[in-house]
Amino acid sequence: MTIDDTVTGVDLCEVTVIVNGQLRRARTEVRTLLSDFLRHDLGLTGTHVGCEHGACGACTVLVDGTAVRACLMLAVQVDGGEVTTVEGITPDEGLSPLQDAMWAEHGLQCGFCTPGILCSVEGAARAGENVGERLDDLLGGHICRCTGYQNVRAAVRLYCAGGQEAGR
Amino acid sequence: MKPGAFEYVAPESLEAALAVLTDRGEDASILSGGQSLLPLLNMRLARPEVLLDINRLGELATWEVTGDEVRVGALVRAARLERDAEVLATLPVLPEAISHIGHPQIRNRTTVGGNVAHADPSSELPGVLAALDGSVELRSQSGTRTLSWDEFFVSVFTTAREPEELVIGVRFPLLRGWDVRFTEMARRHGDFPIVALTVAVQEDGGVLTGLRAAATGVADRPVRLTEVEQAATGRSLDDAVIADLAGLARDAVDPQPDGAGSAEYRKHLVGTLLSRVLAPELGRSAA
Numbered sequence: 001m002t003i004d005d006t007v008t009g010v011d012l013c014e015v016t017v018i019v020n021g022q023l024r025r026a027r028t029e030v031r032t033l034l035s036d037f038l039r040h041d042l043g044l045t046g047t048h049v050g051c052e053h054g055a056c057g058a059c060t061v062l063v064d065g066t067a068v069r070a071c072l073m074l075a076v077q078v079d080g081g082e083v084t085t086v087e088g089i090t091p092d093e094g095l096s097p098l099q100d101a102m103w104a105e106h107g108l109q110c111g112f113c114t115p116g117i118l119c120s121v122e123g124a125a126r127a128g129e130n131v132g133e134r135l136d137d138l139l140g141g142h143i144c145r146c147t148g149y150q151n152v153r154a155a156v157r158l159y160c161a162g163g164q165e166a167g168r
Numbered sequence: 169m170k171p172g173a174f175e176y177v178a179p180e181s182l183e184a185a186l187a188v189l190t191d192r193g194e195d196a197s198i199l200s201g202g203q204s205l206l207p208l209l210n211m212r213l214a215r216p217e218v219l220l221d222i223n224r225l226g227e228l229a230t231w232e233v234t235g236d237e238v239r240v241g242a243l244v245r246a247a248r249l250e251r252d253a254e255v256l257a258t259l260p261v262l263p264e265a266i267s268h269i270g271h272p273q274i275r276n277r278t279t280v281g282g283n284v285a286h287a288d289p290s291s292e293l294p295g296v297l298a299a300l301d302g303s304v305e306l307r308s309q310s311g312t313r314t315l316s317w318d319e320f321f322v323s324v325f326t327t328a329r330e331p332e333e334l335v336i337g338v339r340f341p342l343l344r345g346w347d348v349r350f351t352e353m354a355r356r357h358g359d360f361p362i363v364a365l366t367v368a369v370q371e372d373g374g375v376l377t378g379l380r381a382a383a384t385g386v387a388d389r390p391v392r393l394t395e396v397e398q399a400a401t402g403r404s405l406d407d408a409v410i411a412d413l414a415g416l417a418r419d420a421v422d423p424q425p426d427g428a429g430s431a432e433y434r435k436h437l438v439g440t441l442l443s444r445v446l447a448p449e450l451g452r453s454a455a
Contacts, residue, residue, distance in 0.1 A: 013176075030174075030176040031170065031171045031172070031173060031174065031176075033170070033171070033206075033210070036170070052169040052210050053169070053206075053207035053210055053211065054203060054206070054207055054270075054274060057271070057273060060273050066247075066276045067272070067273045067276060068273055068276050068277050069203075069273055069274070069277070071206070071210065072202050072203055072206040072207065072274075072277065073202065073206070073277070074176075074206075074221075076176065076178075077178075077221065077223060120272070120273055124272075134272070137267075137271070137272055137357075138272055140271050140272075140356075140357055140358050141270075141271030141272055141273045141274065141358065
């Protein structure tokens with residue numbers, strides 16, 4: 001490959017990616033961040049954009065099953081891959097067990113950071129990691145200015161213990 | 169905050185990537201994990217003409233543990249190495265140091281080669297490399313060369329890598345019979361350390377037969393505290409010796425102040441961290 005084969009940043013490229021189980025295809029600029037691609041090109045506004053330099057964690061999504069910052073990847077990098085956003089971890093009706101636990105423990109107030117937190121915890125759980133043990137490490141990657149984290153931690157613990165149903 | 173325009177190229181083979189660097193290395197930024205580069209692009213602190221994405225070079229994404237070393241391909245994600253049982257059993261200081269790099273979501277993308285090539289003066293892995301006397305493999309179309317950490321790290325964000333070269337691997341030697349420890353002080357876990365310290369200890373019957381200490385965050389590149397290393401050999405670790413070594417460590421560095429800490433604080437920290445990292449040994453012998 002020589003430089004003649006490259007595309008320039010202002011050029012459009014076609015990105016084909018499975019998002020939340022659906023094959024999606026869109027043309028976007030090569031320099032488009034994955035976070036902006038999801039929101040603007042695919043209309044998936046559940047992924048929130050906060051700091052845009054990887055510090056706040058609001059834009060965290062699953063790329064090929066792994067929790068990453070969507071603001072620190074280019075959309076073109078997920079071409080041929082698979083992305084799961086907060087929309088994808090939400091059932092068609094009702095809430096997922098993790099969302100239910102967040103509801104029960106008041107694990108959010110304004111909700112801006114919540115999609116990222118849900119994706120991080122869900123990603124770790126799906127990868128078979130011990131979420132309860134890694135709780136603080138996982139939540140350390142997210143900035144929440146409402147809850148003081150105590151309610152988020154309580155929610156994740158409730159989720160790890162089997163959720164509201166198990167607790168009753 | 170959006171990146172400026174750039175030419176984007178994502179080769180499928182190492183040869184193709186090296187051809188791009190031969191052609192346009194001077195104008196290119198190399199996109200590995202992107203956890204430092206993308207923020208720079210987003211804030212337009214970096215405006216490369218060419219973005220060379222090496223994420224499709226699967227041949228750089230493997231590591232191996234041999235009798236002498238852990239050899240890590242440049243594209244190995246920090247999180248994968250952090251969780252590898254063989255690495256944990258062979259060179260536990262490596263996953264320990266990695267666990268301090270950013271947050272789990274960052275480490276899922278961060279690569280070992282990118283972390284080292286970025287040469288942040290306070291970053292963890294360059295200090296580990298310095299303590300272990302590790303090295304960095306570079307390849308260009310004209311061949312491969314291996315540079316010791318001392319040759320590779322030049323200054324702040326500056327290495328001996330030539331524009332046509334790519335970091336392809338990082339070599340962490342195994343110190344058989346040494347106890348290698350890592351510690352750091354950061355404002356909060358996941359932040360860049362203010363000072364990080366990697367210390368390797370060799371002991372015989374309570375007497376130090378060898379000590380290696382490498383610090384980051386106290387100079388424009390990783391430094392070995394050679395005065396401390398020399399003074400430690402042949403002595404047994406007690407409170408007085410540890411205090412003496414901590415004082416030597418503070419005198420050995422000449423840090424620059426920045427927003428994370430003053431020069432005085434960094435000098436103080438390097439001694440304090442050395443005391444703390446040496447103290448467990450004292451605790452054991454005293455018990």
